[in-house]
Amino acid sequence: MYHLRTLAEISRLIYNYSACIIDQKVSELYPFLSTHQHTFILQASENNKSRALKATIEDWLFSHKLKRNAHILIIGGGITTDLGGFVCANYMRGISWSAIPSTLLGMVDATIGGKVAINTPFGKNTLGTFHPANEVFICCELLASLTHQEKKSGMVEMIKHLLVDCPGKLSSLNHDTLLSQDSILESIQIKERFVKQDPYDKGPRNLLNIGHTVAHAIELQSDFKISHGEAVAWGLVIEGYILKSAGKINPQDYINLKIILLRLFTTPPAHLSFDQLQPYLALDKKNQSDIVISCPGSDNFLYTPSLIEWTNAFKSLCQSYIPQ
Numbered sequence: 001m002y003h004l005r006t007l008a009e010i011s012r013l014i015y016n017y018s019a020c021i022i023d024q025k026v027s028e029l030y031p032f033l034s035t036h037q038h039t040f041i042l043q044a045s046e047n048n049k050s051r052a053l054k055a056t057i058e059d060w061l062f063s064h065k066l067k068r069n070a071h072i073l074i075i076g077g078g079i080t081t082d083l084g085g086f087v088c089a090n091y092m093r094g095i096s097w098s099a100i101p102s103t104l105l106g107m108v109d110a111t112i113g114g115k116v117a118i119n120t121p122f123g124k125n126t127l128g129t130f131h132p133a134n135e136v137f138i139c140c141e142l143l144a145s146l147t148h149q150e151k152k153s154g155m156v157e158m159i160k161h162l163l164v165d166c167p168g169k170l171s172s173l174n175h176d177t178l179l180s181q182d183s184i185l186e187s188i189q190i191k192e193r194f195v196k197q198d199p200y201d202k203g204p205r206n207l208l209n210i211g212h213t214v215a216h217a218i219e220l221q222s223d224f225k226i227s228h229g230e231a232v233a234w235g236l237v238i239e240g241y242i243l244k245s246a247g248k249i250n251p252q253d254y255i256n257l258k259i260i261l262l263r264l265f266t267t268p269p270a271h272l273s274f275d276q277l278q279p280y281l282a283l284d285k286k287n288q289s290d291i292v293i294s295c296p297g298s299d300n301f302l303y304t305p306s307l308i309e310w311t312n313a314f315k316s317l318c319q320s321y322i323p324q
């Protein structure tokens with residue numbers, strides 16, 4: 001359940017909760033959001049989305065004697081809400097939480113649908129569960145302080161939503177309009193429709209993982225120097241090529257997807273090859289005996305590319321960048 005709120009409104013909201021968990025940058029930029037007497041400030045990094053920080057936050061909740069009726073407010077991007085939400089899912093067998101997503105990606109994706117998780121050395125989001133936020137407060141004023149890079153990360157997930165829901169819209173897409181409140185709400189509604197149909201990710205919701213087999217591998221290989229959003233952009237280009245070649249997505253939709261993504265991220269990461277990425281691709285949670293990718297138009301929403309399909313897709317990406 002999401003609600004639109006102004007900055008002034010969210011600054012009053014914090015006192016309705018037992019405790020707040022907030023991203024350090026957000027707390028520095030908007031100090032009035034960390035004035036609750038029980039406020040845990042965390043530094044958002046993928047390496048901190050960890051068992052160690054989960055334990056630290058749990059101990060902090062215990063030290064404040066929070067019980068099963070506690071209701072936590074989590075303010076931050078996807079790292080903060082994934083980690084904080086996972087703590088809430090486990091603490092006292094589950095306490096309720098609400099979210100103020102502070103990044104575009106958090107608004108349209110991470111706080112919608114209840115997936116919460118942390119990373120382990122065995123892969124991205126490999127410990128997690130479903131524990132939806134009671135309320136999600138969307139405050140578009142928070143987007144003003146995001147860097148261009150962080151805005152682009154959110155736009156990639158919005159583009160992914162359009163690809164799986166209404167790919168025809170990719171042909172006329174303008175990056176600036178993606179930042180409008182209307183586009184943000186449209187993107188949330190697309191995600192909510194998939195979640196409602198398949199809350200536990202056993203069927204059609206899996207389509208929202210398109211691009212993510214490759215994305216998670218790129219994030220791990222780069223030791224998280226490449227952001228989730230940028231990794232998803234390259235994941236969509238590579239997995240999209242495989243799906244287009246296999247007749248699973250329309251070739252024109254793929255061209256439109258690639259054009260819009262390459263306007264956001266112009267140069268692929270160095271050393272991006274199937275051989276280099278394969279050990280990390282093998283860690284993906286969706287895998288069965290082989291590496292799989294999410295796929296529209298197949299019975300189980302999964303597709304198993306052959307070795308030649310993988311190598312062709314990586315080759316096609318690299319060829320786009322050979323100087324003419």
Ligand SMILES: NC(=O)c1ccc[n+]([C@@H]2O[C@H](COP(=O)([O-])OP(=O)(O)OC[C@H]3O[C@@H](n4cnc5c(N)ncnc54)[C@H](O)[C@@H]3O)[C@@H](O)[C@H]2O)c1
Nearest residue numbers: 025044077078079102103105106109110115142145146228
């Ligand atoms: N649970 C889900 O369904 C789901 C969906 C998509 C992504 N995710 C997860 O979300 C994470 C990525 O989220 P993200 O891109 O929001 O990253 P993030 O939480 O790291 O935020 C990105 C950066 O922006 C900063 N920041 C946050 N809000 C700000 C603001 N208002 N102004 C200025 N700076 C601000 C943060 O400190 C951080 O440096 C990944 O770990 C990914 O796995 C989860």
Ligand SMILES: [Zn+2]
Nearest residue numbers: 157212228232
């Ligand atoms: Zn994602």
